């Protein structure tokens with residue numbers, strides 16, 4: 001087919017069709033937009049990265065037990081590998097926003113305990129409480145953060161919990 | 172369909188070249204991507220600033236290149252998706268076509284991963300959104316030890332090295348896509364991987380126009396220390412991202428894997444319609460290899476002949492044969508001239524032998540008045556030809572128009588004094604078996620063996636590729652042939 005064989009009718013269809021398709025491409029490649037964090041709110045990130053507590057106690061080995069081990073594995077103390085799951089809850093202005101029990105990573109549950117959460121919270125002054133229980137067999141919370149935070153509309157607040165305890169950034 | 176053709180020529184019909192357009196768009200994306208890559212800087216600030224520089228400070232060249240990169244990708248999402256739907260609707264995913272179908276599915280993942288990775292590189296607010304939501308998606312996988320999101324907690328956690336990784340992925344994934352595309356057409360002979368030229372040129376022009384009219388720009392620079400408010404996203408590729416935010420990652424994973432699983436399993440779930448496949452008759456196969464060259468699905472190979480010394484013989488791979496019969500149309504042994512009773516093809520469809528169809532047509536012609544007789548030959552995928560039969564018009568319906576040996580036309584016109592032949596079938600560029608129309612055209616134009624021998628016969632053959640909706644057009648064409656014959660006789 002040559003260019004000049006195209007009739008007016010063809011050109012009308014080609015122009016309309018191309019306009020429609022290309023218009024849609026131009027349009028839907030960037031709109032409508034999505035709202036991530038609503039106005040008058042900011043984002044609160046929760047970052048837990050914690051080594052965890054071992055479930056059992058470490059025990060010393062007696063000389064007899066030691067001698068039965070290969071020479072390169074004779075450690076005087078044996079520790080169980082498995083760690084306790086960690087319970088974490090975050091309460092913002094009296095409302096429980098996060099409640100999670102996190103198992104330590106790894107098939108033997110001996111790895112790091114990690115949790116990441118994002119939530120939207122209203123800006124202004126909020127009362128934040130974060131409770132951590134790092135041993136499932138103990139009722140009391142092992143770590144508690146109780147703090148009034150000044151939240152700013154254009155700052156993300158992050159609550160970190162690690163082996164060093166709590167740290168809050170952005171507020 | 173003829174009423175469509177009146178509005179749009181077949182070579183311009185985007186539905187007829189979706190796979191080819193996808194390849195073509197890929198090359199446009201690759202070429203413009205190479206340009207962007209030259210100026211892109213792999214560092215936190217450099218990433219954003221270098222893309223801004225390309226967009227605003229290169230006398231529109233960078234802007235157009237970026238636009239081509241974005242809009243050709245967007246169009247590729249469209250062509251690939253419609254290509255999938257079309258193959259599905261036409262039922263071209265069962266039987267021997269399973270390979271093209273199943274190898275097509277992973278291309279969707281690679282395409283989406285390529286595009287989303289591209290948006291990530293720019294490190295603007297859209298990239299920030301991509302980072303946070305992608306992390307959420309992957310962090311839902313049970314194998315994750317440390318959440319991916321830990322890499323994007325605040326500005327301090329992102330490092331320059333991350334951009335080296337991103338660019339590596341954004342080159343690597345598209346390269347795997349390209350490899351996958353070639354595997355995808357591996358079992359297809361002579362796959363059409365370039366759209367008709369005018370259409371291709373027009374498509375490129377359109378992409379340049381959109382690139383200028385709706386410039387592909389960045390949003391504000393990413394700032395992980397500030398909350399993201401409104402983000403303009405690409406709905407062609409990130410359409411499922413808001414769902415990850417709304418419903419959580421698990422239902423989205425289930426949906427993605429579910430759809431992929433169903434698509435992959437489709438060839439197993441739907442039994443193909445039993446089609447007679449081709450078989451070789453070694454007595455009549457002279458090893459010319461024309462069927463081997465013409466088979467659209469690479470279902471034929473050549474081996475040393477079973478018993479004729481220094482000859483080859485065609486072999487049909489039953490699992491790859493779709494039963495189009497194009498091989499039978501390519502067989503020179505089919506010629507009825509040697510002796511009609513010996514007109515056995517070296518290769519033919521099991522059950523419906525070409526020579527039997529020819530006998531029927533001869534009988535039919537014999538019963539008609541020997542003046543102004545017209546034969547219409549078509550296929551099962553076009554107009555129902557029986558509706559066109561009249562006193563002077565007889566018809567022959569094949570599986571594909573490529574199944575017709577050109578020697579039949581020579582024979583019927585010369586020996587049976589047939590006055591005119593009208594060939595029809597699918598619409599141009601849209602042959603159900605991909606190559607039937609093109610091959611038959613080449614045989615008529617004597618560009619390909621076997622071809623029509625006699626010039627006077629060649630003059631008697633008309634073609635009209637109109638597809639299913641073309642009954643009216645065929646009637647008109649037949650009427651016109653009648654008039655011509657009448658005026659010749661007068």
Ligand code: HEM
Pocket residue numbers: 189190191193194251254255258263264268271272273275276278279282352355356359361362363364434603604605
């Ligand atoms: C990057 C993405 C893709 C590209 C570039 C592509 C390209 C192509 C091309 C060039 C052909 C040959 C067409 C012809 O010569 O007639 C083809 C055939 C085919 N494609 Fe794709 N394709 C893609 C994705 C897909 C997907 C996602 C599916 C479905 C899951 C699919 C299913 C098929 C099938 C079933 C055929 C065979 C048609 C037949 O046997 O007649 N393709 N593709």
